[in-house]
Amino acid sequence: MPMLALLCCSFLAPGPSDAQLAALTQQAEANAVTAQRLFSASHRYLDGWLAYRDKETGLIPQRLDSPLWTPENSAADHYAFMVITSYFTDPARLSGDMRDILDAEMRLSTRVRSLPDTVSLTTDSFAYPDVDINRLIFGAAEYCKDGILPITEVMGRTPWFDRMRQMALDICEEAPVDTAFGRIPSNGAEVNGEMLQALCRLYSATSDPAYLDYAERIADAYLLDAMPRNDGLPCHLWDFTAGRPINAALNLHDHGSEIIGGLSEAYVAASVHRPETAKRWEAPLRRMLDTILERSRNKRGILSMDPTGEGNVPDTWGYVYNAYYTAYMMFGDERYRQAVLDALNAITSYTEWNGADSYADCEESALVLLNREPNKATFRWLEGMVDRHLAMQRPDGIIEAWYGDGNSARTWLMYAMQKTGGTRVSPWRPDVRLGAAPGQGCLVLYAEAEEPWDGRLCFDHPRHRDNIGLTINYPRLNEWPEWWSVDSDAVYAVTVDGTTRYVQGYRLIEGLPVTLFPRRPWVATVRLASTFPLGLSSVSITGPGLVNLATGDRAELTIANSGKRTAHVSLKATAGLLSGESLVIPAGETRAVAWTAGDLPLTDKEDPTWGPSADVTVSAQADGEFAASGATLRVLRCDHLLDLRILAGGGLYEGRTYAWLGNSELNVALDPHGQAKVALRLLWGSKGDERHALIKVGDRQEHVAVGGYQGWRWVRLGLDLPGGTDKVNVQVLRDGNGPQAFLAEVALVQPQG
DSSP, X not given: OOBOOOSSOBOOOOOOOHHHHHHHHHHHHHHHHHHHHHHHHHHHHHHHHHTTOOTTTOOOOSBTTBOEEOIIIIIIIIIHHHHHHHHHHOHHHHHTHHHHHHHHHHXXXXXXXXXXXXXXTTTTEESSSSOOHHHHHHHHHHIIIIIIHHHHHHHOSOHHHHHHHHHHHHHHHXXXXXXXXXXXXXXXXXXXXXXXXXXXXXXXXXXXXXXXXXXXXXXXXXXXXXXXGTTTOOOSEEETTTTEEEEOOOOOSGGGGHHHHHHHHHHHHHHHHOHHHHHHHHXXXXXXXXXXXXXXXXXXXXXXXXXXXXXXXXXTHHHHHHHHHHHHHHHOOHHHHHHHHHHHHHGGGOOOOSSHHHHHHHHHHHHHHHTTSOOHHHHHHHHHHHHHHHTTOOTTSOSSSBTTHHHHHHHHHHHHHHHTTTOEEESOOTTOEEEEEEETTEEEEEEEOSSOEEEEEEOBOOHHHHTSOOSSOOOOTTOOOOSSBOOTTSEEEEEETTEEEEEEHHHHHHOEEEEEXXXXXXXXXXXXXXOOTXXXXXXXXXXXXXXXXXXXXXXXXXXXXXXXXXXXEEEEESSSEESOSEEEEOTTOEEEEEEEOTTOOOBOOSOOTTOSEEEEEEEEEESTTOEEOOEEEEEEOOTTEEEEEEOOSSEEETTEEEEETTTOOEEEEEOOTTOSEEEEEEEEEEESSEEEEEEEETTEEEEEEEESXXXXXXXXXXXXXXXXXXXXXXXXXXXXXXXXXXXEEEEEEOOOO
């Protein structure tokens, strides 16, 4: 019977060869030089603009020639990236100047509820005498989406996050535009698209249903009302009362594309939390994406405002493609992924952009997509783009003397994090260089300093999950890509100067202590050692996941020592009998132990498919620095069950672990025990929606669509196998016809009746 994946297991794989390690180290050293330039340029931007901070109010002007604090410009595109720059390069300013500006901004600019308005830095009062709710909503939506969302993606829950939470609710409470689904913030695609993005992420972060309720209202108004009346497309301005366009254009440049990304984010949120809603939205969302592809790709294969030629590509080209890659992840439709791959190739033909802000948005577009689909040619193009972009900065740190300078700092920091694999030094110093190169299942780090330095090297973590609460890391505007993140409860092997030690993930996130000396480079190799949460799983147990008492009451277990010295191991089973409970296992060797059921009682389970059963855990304890993993046996008695595979890796739902095709496809080997005719059964999950998969067994394949219930149900597929088959390979693949399936168990049985 095939071995099953264990609940906890050792993952430490062979590292890179000496030649591979030398090449990775060389790449990490080169990346360190680039990252230092990028961090230093961003820090000079911070210094340069703080010199122009208003002395009375403490606020930052939107331009050097325009003494106004504007929510949509000063706050959203400028101050927010001063906050993030301080986080990476100057924590004292983060807790000092940046907090002071937040306090001043809330005190001086708040006008209706929590919504801010423009402040004149000349008069220290509102620049506009009258309240215009549309102006306030526009500024607050920009501040939420362009400014505070990236702060939250990087830093998590902060006072800025609290500011965004309240502004988003107040925008919706003050929403002035009536629709058939309730009031929404605007008749414009820009504001509504921004709010969809902010509301969906706020719901994931807080679980407050008000955010998703508001997002659903906006998405319904577009997907179910405006777009079906407008050839399947959103437009710049729509009259929701009259049901006709005010401005029929769909602008793919910058703010015009907000609604495309916003609707794709709404679909992701609904598919996870409100599947019936997502089902209503799928057809109009796909129609929109297909229509834009059909009408707007230019001769080079990239979306453009001039599809008949080769130019007029938006500098924010990737913002729209985020929606296509998200659609690929959700629907499994390869056309959408191919559109992104085509764009990543085509963009390398475009090297001249109109100013630093355009370079910044173009580079950001590439970074978010390259994080999902690495493309060497596009990375090389990006290197040249950033070189030209950096050359635009003045010696005093100012770039173009307007709020767009913040976007340059944002993109430089994003690119720096790609060069460091998501790691950073704390405290940062201009002479400290840190770079990284991933490869061969590891991350190679290179650091050096011109003067002695003591500090911490902090690793990235799954911020989409930890900071935002997202279960799917789809590409999105204003995210901060994760390049080599570590899980807090996993264990990592850190090798420095030939010595390896094992470090918990949370300690790497908090920061690995490092001392640097002049002219003495520091090089480290980091690898995932184990997902076992209490330490390195040097002693592991493997065995059959199923013991069917109808065919025998015995299971053979293998105890392996992957450590570097002899282990003294004690075994324990929660039920049944072990042939040996104390073992001495030399380094690199294994020992066999038999488990027998004895008089183990079986109990009825909620799922009566196989009859009464019991779950038995066999655990190990080892001496010294050893840690050990355990194995779980499903024990039951069923005459017609031949083999069973319990799946994991996608999470826990209704009390069962499961595997989700959105993360990875499945390839399961099952033992038919010589039976010529067998039936395949799949324990199929549904959250009220219909889930899809392509099942392949040998030369047979079948598209399966099952759902409409909450929980788990068994799905049966009949198979006719030739005599003498020793295993059945079952492939469960993505199907592009709808939401991807998630499965808890796969079983092979003798046909009944």
